[in-house]
Amino acid sequence: MPNGAQALMKTLVDAGIEVCFSNPGTSEMHFVAALDNEPKMRAVLALFEGVATGAADGYARMAGKPAATLLHLGCGLGNGLANLHNARKGKSPMINIVGDHATYHVKYDAQLQSDIETVARNVSPNFVRTSQRTEELCKDAAEAITAARGLPGQVATLILPADVSWGEGGQACTVPEQKPAPCADSSTIESISEAINSDKKTALLLGGQALREAGLLAAGKIAAAKGVTLFAETFPSRIERGAGLPAVERIAYLAEMASLQLSEFDHLILVDAKAPVSFFAYPGKQSYLVPDSCTVHTLSSEEQDAIASLTQLAESLGADSTQAILQSPGRPGRPKGKLSAEKVCRAVGELMPENSIIVDESITSGLMLNAMTAGAPRHDMITLTGGAIGQGLPSAIGAAIACPDRPVLALIGDGTAMYTNQALWTMARENLNVTAIIFNNASYSVLNVELERVGAEEAGEKAKSQLDISRPVTNFALLAQSMGVHGTRVQTSEELLKAMEYSLSQPGPHLIEAVVPESLNGVKRKILPYLLKSMPNLPAPLSKALKNKIAP
């Protein structure tokens, strides 16, 4: 009869969970030992738990199913928390396995003893369980798996005491098939159809599953047939895009812009998305961004099948045989001369291969990324769903493991890259096809913007030095080399293009450090042209309004 860890391992692989992103310690050694007899489980070691959890998130987004993590007690969970938060906000399914002291050891309050459950509740509000007996471990695991891969997907945390893991008498469990999620009911579809058929201005706000091909095509039909505008949530977990798919404008990060995007609509229809709110609160500014005059409808909640709901809505509107307007192919052209963040985005749009996975954690430097890649060949884009930086490099690991035949391009700000730089080591160890481009502007640039937005614009040198990471300037090419990743530092467009062409033609990981100036040196001085460029469809009166709002 297997021990607990061995039975758990079998339960996981029988349920199709085939990758475990790990950083184990002593209390997890029996789970580690159980790897030997389970060829179907791939164990990917990370040198920091935030890498493991971010990789599991990226994997889930691209594989469409959960991976496991293996973390060491409350502290290991804490180290992984920020990327678990991003996973929670992105509704990624994941099975967190957190080793704990043996049940009888807890009372001695040894050095690593802490309240694991209280930490776990932050990211697993609906499923935290400390398994108490070897005989029940696999039942607990099966319930965790069921919770994780339901709709919405979630992070389920299973706490595994060492004696439950090493105890004899483990029994693997079969995890029941997920029940299909319900579709929007007919009365909802009817009332939304009415709103769309009225002569009011209407928009669909797509999130979650609705941003995948089938959802986009159904929404594209409705848009083409009925003149409905399509928006995507600000930070999609995964959005399919590029030539041949309907183009969808993302709601802006800046509340001022988002308000304008929404300002002319009478009906906003949510499809697996939330009504837009400001990322942060600002003194004297509204948090809720939908205008009072706009009626908000929910076509499908996060528990419902967004694609089926959109398909039924299209049918109800008689739009199911309409041809959606599809993005036409187009590359932005090769950039030239001294680098800027915009030119890096241009180079990406110019060179990214078909079927790329773009991991976007470029923060301010990526402001032009969407525009520059709109007509690129079909690709997926993964974004920072929960705002906890340090997601990009780990997420790229998971995406590359989920899709080994697809090139992964990770576009990462310098501040965020440092958070989880240990991800580079795992990329080298696993020889993953990742090209990481680091925008090195030596600044927490977004905070310079935010400092002004919160009304603290008179900040002096001491305050501003808290946003300045130029003393010293990190050398990311050296950093990559120190962990066995091919690293190059580029300062011109020509060097960048050459480095990208090389890295995209060679297997294994590459890091390209792009030395760029800050995109946004202060809201009032330079942000406006960027904002206007990123919203090409904004009517002229609104452009003027934006200008007045941002830089009166």
Next chain:
Amino acid sequence: MPNGAQALMKTLVDAGIEVCFSNPGTSEMHFVAALDNEPKMRAVLALFEGVATGAADGYARMAGKPAATLLHLGCGLGNGLANLHNARKGKSPMINIVGDHATYHVKYDAQLQSDIETVARNVSPNFVRTSQRTEELCKDAAEAITAARGLPGQVATLILPADVSWGEGGQACTVPEQKPAPCADSSTIESISEAINSDKKTALLLGGQALREAGLLAAGKIAAAKGVTLFAETFPSRIERGAGLPAVERIAYLAEMASLQLSEFDHLILVDAKAPVSFFAYPGKQSYLVPDSCTVHTLSSEEQDAIASLTQLAESLGADSTQAILQSPGRPGRPKGKLSAEKVCRAVGELMPENSIIVDESITSGLMLNAMTAGAPRHDMITLTGGAIGQGLPSAIGAAIACPDRPVLALIGDGTAMYTNQALWTMARENLNVTAIIFNNASYSVLNVELERVGAEEAGEKAKSQLDISRPVTNFALLAQSMGVHGTRVQTSEELLKAMEYSLSQPGPHLIEAVVPESLNGVKRKILPYLLKSMPNLPAPLSKALKNKIAP
């Protein structure tokens, strides 16, 4: 009238809190702005929150008073959690300031919204407060400061909503002086005196404050007058040691050894220390390490004044004018030839200057560190109190800021160094006098030992690869250079000595990567000679017993 952040800043500096280790985001911008008008507050930026919290811990240990941290919402707190755990276990005082969304913004569940309090309870079980009004902020802060710097010291977490921070009407508060902690009562001192005066074998187990000079000297008098053995807890927060102080043997990490250390005693007297328990549980082995036949007494709990209690005990025993036996000076001699972990420890013992601060997170590689530095000039040693790795490099930052005139030597395992490698950047930015020596054995070496100890010794290649960090081998010298720190890689004793002599003579941070083989290749094969060397006072029958326990 100041805003909340400005009043908070004044409350902190008026209470003597003069350093803030920070990684701010938008919700903390008003606190950042308030730095401009408060010259007494030094703000030290970290590129990752685990660096900020570990630095605040190291600072508290050496300054004897709290620093503040500035963290960004629940995710920033999560990133800092592991080193907050180490601080909690080390009873370090600290004021965690965790920015939060504006109170009215919480209900919108924006991207970074999460339950901060539930995370904070893990490390601040006795003081977590979300300040609700600007007018009350400084009162909340004063209570946090009072909680933090009581006995035992603790991590107090003050959650600061953005609108409470930016609101007008802040009023700085004066924090009351701490009440002096009580001494052990006379009946306790009497009964412990009786035990010591009996002809039974007695040991004092010193922890916390008792390991500082005054405590050691009082305990040394008792030891000299009454033949009492002195032990120190396994992982002291800070221990003063070296030539001229009483030498104290630390309780071993390995439960098998610790049991033997304690096996012959009839009375164990705890002084701000816990009765020893095993770090982890192991199948079939006891967690509680004090033999059944030994009576455990508590001279002073963590709420009491350990030094006053020891002094009174010495008086009660008539030992107050006895001369303690002091460690005589002695250096171990310069190592020669190919490096080993033991030779690195020897070089440290040979070259460390008087008044050094040794930060020890060397895990298996430091097994000989205590022996090699026992007769070195007076110094302090800081250890990994909570078992959450990644403490050493951040802690070195805090120690160097607390004691700018003292050299800091940080001895760090490769696995642990990677956890919080971003600390190197802050060392460069602040030009701190830290020499970091990284033991690069390309392995989670302690886990190879633990894999055998938990009974999983038949582990195959797949399991063992989870403990192997040699593909690729990290180049720590390059890693240091990438963050502006002078970095050298050494493979011989002579190279190491030269690099150490250089780094100790030059200001600013230096990293020396010492390429060493694993100290312990399997419990049964090689650990025993090390264990015996590290316990020179073990009587022969016990050495034999140890041999039988570990490698029968």
